[in-house]
Amino acid sequence: MDQPHENSTIFYLVRLRAKIVTGKNWQLPGQPGTQGACIMSQESLVCNIKAPVLLQVGDMKTELARPGVAVIDVTFPQVKHIDLHVIQFKNYYTAFLTVRIQQRKPAEVGEGPLKWRTCLRNYRLMPNPHTEEGSHDYVSLYRHQMIGDVNHVTSVRFILRQPSPAWLQFNIEEIQINPCDQSSPQKLLPIWLSTPSTKEQTSSLHHELPDPNEVSKEVQQMWVLTEMIRANQTSSRIGRFDVDGCYDINLLSYT
Numbered sequence: 001m002d003q004p005h006e007n008s009t010i011f012y013l014v015r016l017r018a019k020i021v022t023g024k025n026w027q028l029p030g031q032p033g034t035q036g037a038c039i040m041s042q043e044s045l046v047c048n049i050k051a052p053v054l055l056q057v058g059d060m061k062t063e064l065a066r067p068g069v070a071v072i073d074v075t076f077p078q079v080k081h082i083d084l085h086v087i088q089f090k091n092y093y094t095a096f097l098t099v100r101i102q103q104r105k106p107a108e109v110g111e112g113p114l115k116w117r118t119c120l121r122n123y124r125l126m127p128n129p130h131t132e133e134g135s136h137d138y139v140s141l142y143r144h145q146m147i148g149d150v151n152h153v154t155s156v157r158f159i160l161r162q163p164s165p166a167w168l169q170f171n172i173e174e175i176q177i178n179p180c181d182q183s184s185p186q187k188l189l190p191i192w193l194s195t196p197s198t199k200e201q202t203s204s205l206h207h208e209l210p211d212p213n214e215v216s217k218e219v220q221q222m223w224v225l226t227e228m229i230r231a232n233q234t235s236s237r238i239g240r241f242d243v244d245g246c247y248d249i250n251l252l253s254y255t
Helices: 003-022 198-208 212-232 249-253
Strands: 053-055 069-075 084-092 096-103 115-124 138-142 153-161 171-179
Touching: 069 171, 084 153, 153 171
Parallel strands: none
Antiparallel strands: 053 069, 069 153, 084 138, 084 171, 096 115, 096 153
């Protein structure tokens, strides 16, 4: 049986079942139209990006080993704190990335103390540190990929690691940070507006129910397609080398 045809038929059956149950067309999760709790601002922040600081045990003047760790600090001179949405940059031979954020969460009286927290640990940027793959990729890190809360961020620290001695320098370039859009925050409606009355719920339920005649037609089509799939299934084994139940010695010798 043709595999693409089978997959398309099964996909149609899934959509059909969802339509019968809910009365609405089924849509894949994550498609355009779904929104998360945070909407990204279209403009990136003005950032103060410090030069990378190489970390090495011992004296860098006398040690012959190349530093494999670098730190980049980013601050936001025009705002006190942000609700982080996405970090974008271009890689330059960095194998692993750790992101730490400094937060000042609001307290009951005034503002709370500044605290550092790791929100992304040892994120792999290059599949193999000794090869070129991934060394110049553009990377986007979204808030759902990070650990814990990433709101009220006052500064960001990138910790870069490159364990391979094949590359003399490593860095991340073109750093852009986009916060959540605070211009149109989502407001919750009062319960008496968000919860419909019993009469409205009943009328809405009857309004969304599909036509029984259409449902019966769709169910009949589903049954026909199911029988077609069942009839096309085969249990016979497909031989690789046999021809009319015999094997060719010359053909087997080349395998």
